[in-house]
Amino acid sequence: EAGVAQSPRYKIIEKRQSVAFWCNPISGHATLYWYQQILGQGPKLLIQFQNNGVVDDSQLPKDRFSAERLKGVDSTLKIQPAKLEDSAVYLCASSRFGSYEQYFGPGTRLTVT
C-alpha cells in the first residue's frame, strides 16, 4: 500500500509570512496526526483528527496555526504568520481506527528566516 504522502518536502520563508503543508494519509486510515519536531527533540503532537473531527488540539498554537481535514481524507496545516521558532520538521501520520500503530510521512522541513 502507498505510504503517507506530504508536500512540500522543504520550505524556506521569512518571518511573518504564511505557509501551508499538505498531507495525504494511507487509504482507509481514519485517524490523522500532525506533529512538530524541532531539531534534537522528539515529535510533539499538534493536532489529531478522527475522520474529519478534531480529537486533540491542546498543543496547537491556535493564534497562528490552523488545520483542517476536509471529507476525512487529506489534511492541511497552516501557519500564519510564521515566527523564527516555527523552524522545524512537520510530520503527518495516520492510523487505522483504534490502532496504536502510526504510519509517518517523510515530513516537511520548514526554515523561517
Added chain:
Amino acid sequence: DAKTTQPNSMESNEEEPVHLPCNHSTISGTDYIHWYRQLPSQGPEYVIHGLTSNVNNRMASLAIAEDRKSSTLILHRATLRDAAVYYCILNAGNNRKLIWGLGTSLAVNP
C-alpha cells in the same frame, strides 16, 4: 502523562544483539509501552508495543519487567540499517496520544 527515561546514546557492533533499556517507574496499570524508531532524515517508524507480556515481531522483541517499571527493546542481530533514534513511549489504554521524549541514539559499527 507518564514519563520514560532512556540513555542518550548507545553503540553496538553489526550482527550482535542490542538491548535498549527504558525506565518508566510511574507507569500506571493501563499504560501501554510503545517503541518507535527514526532513521536519519525520515519520519518515525513503529517497532513494537506491549502491555504486560513479552512481545515478539519480525523487527524486534519487547521484554517487560514483572513490575512493569522498566522494559527492554531487543534487536537480535543489529545491522547498519538499525542505526536510528529509538523512542520508548507510554500512553493510556484509552488514549492514542503519544508523548515523545528524546530517545536513544543507536550507532552500529561495521
